[in-house]
Amino acid sequence: MSLLVKICGLSTRETLETALDAGADMVGFVFFPPSPRHVSLELGRDLGRQVKRRALKVALTVDADDATLDNIMDALSPDILQLHGKESVARLRDIKQRFGRPVMKAVPVATAADLAVLPGYAEVADRILFDARAPKDATRPGGLGAAFDWHLLENLELKLPYMVSGGLDAHNVAEAVRVTRAGGVDVSSGVESASGVKDPVMIKAFICAARATQDASQELSVR
Numbered sequence: 001m002s003l004l005v006k007i008c009g010l011s012t013r014e015t016l017e018t019a020l021d022a023g024a025d026m027v028g029f030v031f032f033p034p035s036p037r038h039v040s041l042e043l044g045r046d047l048g049r050q051v052k053r054r055a056l057k058v059a060l061t062v063d064a065d066d067a068t069l070d071n072i073m074d075a076l077s078p079d080i081l082q083l084h085g086k087e088s089v090a091r092l093r094d095i096k097q098r099f100g101r102p103v104m105k106a107v108p109v110a111t112a113a114d115l116a117v118l119p120g121y122a123e124v125a126d127r128i129l130f131d132a133r134a135p136k137d138a139t140r141p142g143g144l145g146a147a148f149d150w151h152l153l154e155n156l157e158l159k160l161p162y163m164v165s166g167g168l169d170a171h172n173v174a175e176a177v178r179v180t181r182a183g184g185v186d187v188s189s190g191v192e193s194a195s196g197v198k199d200p201v202m203i204k205a206f207i208c209a210a211r212a213t214q215d216a217s218q219e220l221s222v223r
């Protein structure tokens with residue numbers, strides 16, 4: 001199974017095209033106004049049309065209500081709903097039933113105790129995104145460019161696919177994959193020249209570095 005690469009927080013046609021051309025498997029759009037990467041429904045509709053099924057469209061929300069999700073579904077028609085707030089297992093079940101899309105639940109990680117929520121989410125979510133737990137005074141629950149201790153996932157046994165995120169960049173993504181054995185990687189800050197400003201060169205470098213981890217593991221497996 002090849003490594004899934006997600007570029008999150010895309011908000012311009014140019015950088016979206018760069019991510020698609022470079023082979024991103026998932027492109028994430030943030031619908032959370034306090035974020036520097038927030039996209040309006042109109043922009044989300046426009047960027048969504050540009051994807052043209054070249055990658056999976058991921059709508060990222062934080063504790064969004066049904067009306068908000070309805071509007072996002074209409075504008076973007078996302079392939080995956082990424083829930084990055086305090087959504088309960090029951091809320092996940094409700095969202096899946098109501099909107100009929102796969103759900104990726106973000107799980108904030110700071111200590112091993114944070115993994116206690118996994119059994120409940122694993123019953124409903126389609127995928128887990130491990131991210132660094134945001135500081136208490138943070139203005140948003142993710143996209144902060146901070147890594148967590150990947151060794152907390154070293155012995156993880158999870159029956160559903162998971163991605164690792166939080167402070168990744170072209171230089172550390174290989175180590176993150178090696179330690180966590182994640183089937184996917186997700187990045188936002190690590191491909192930006194400034195907060196919310198995606199950098200095409202950094203996007204290409206990240207995807208290249210992520211793909212190289214596959215080549216390395218395939219070489220090992222054929223030896």
Ligand SMILES: O=C(O)c1ccccc1NCC(=O)[C@H](O)[C@H](O)COP(=O)(O)O
Pocket residue numbers: 008009028030032035036037060062084131140141142143144145146165166167168186187188189190
């Ligand atoms: O990216 C944001 O601004 C954001 C805002 C609110 C909730 C989640 C957010 N991002 C979630 C993501 O999926 C990020 O890619 C993930 O947290 C990793 O971000 P980074 O550490 O900046 O690479």
